[in-house]
Amino acid sequence: MIGNSRKPAQLRIKWLLNSTSDAWLEQAIAHPIEVLIDHAHCERKAAGVAIQMMFRYLCEPGLAEVLSPLAREELEHFERVLEILKSRGHYLEPLPAPPYGGVLAKNIRKQEPERMLDSFIVSGLIEARSHERMSLLAANSPDKELAVLYEELLESEARHFCLYWKLAEDRFEKSVVVSRLHELAAVEAKILSQLHPEPRMHS
């Protein structure tokens, strides 16, 4: 049991409404390969979402310049995780995704410009949660190669949260951004309040 011996995550991005449970950490540490495969999928999906957003808002000045390098970095991480998976005799086995991303996506409003704001915030929240969970894995994983991997990747997750925050803040009133961020952070925290039976980065 992790309980008393759990090492804390690095400073949590303050907008996340709850901390990850010990139960999640225990589950993740007990299934390192499954979480790693899931993480590879998270990185490629994050790249896909960034590119999709860039395609949707092509004429929006200042967007492609941020989202294209961000997508490149997600792909770089994807390749890095894939290398480790291969070195351990695994590949990109398909894993049923937990409800997390789907439920968050359903909370993106359909009309513009709310859709754009929500898209930035949802992507930012996912990055913030990944940052917190990678910090926990980096501090607590008994598998040293994986601890180092997560340690090296988590800084980017925090940086990506900031990029999405800035994309939102450059285009919307700060009070509007903060208020919607609170609402969506509550949704995010609620999804994670029950541990999903399958070990995933966002279970």
Place this chain on the structure above:
Amino acid sequence: MIGNSRKPAQLRIKWLLNSTSDAWLEQAIAHPIEVLIDHAHCERKAAGVAIQMMFRYLCEPGLAEVLSPLAREELEHFERVLEILKSRGHYLEPLPAPPYGGVLAKNIRKQEPERMLDSFIVSGLIEARSHERMSLLAANSPDKELAVLYEELLESEARHFCLYWKLAEDRFEKSVVVSRLHELAAVEAKILSQLHPEPRMHS
């Protein structure tokens, strides 16, 4: 008129069935910004297609390792072209696409594994044509900054053709690849045999 003074492209990838016409080169040189914007769109679309293919065939060993870095490189070029556009007071204005990509995509067979083979070949052919046309622009563009840009990008287009060729050859009989490549190269050449009224990289 280009006619007699046209400088030749670098060695054309041998699978292309015809050479680009003088009319295309004249049209492209007369509309450098429109072609540049179109080229930015081509790079981002090429990244999108590579990622889409990677998502479709996730469990196929050896595919993501090639397509993910390829998509990153396309995005890097996209960013580079965007920088030049911005330095000249332009951005990603939406341009109606010429029929080229759509007609080629329609020739991709729907059932597997033919769909995979055709997808590799169509992407390869587009890279090969971009390589030929960038060679022409590099050699003939009176705008030195653009000539240098195309000169620097064209090597990747040829390399990407080879990557797609190898992806096909590693998974299908060589005779099957060559025969389908001939068929699709004929479609590709036919689309370009009539000059599209709007200046585009693949008009």
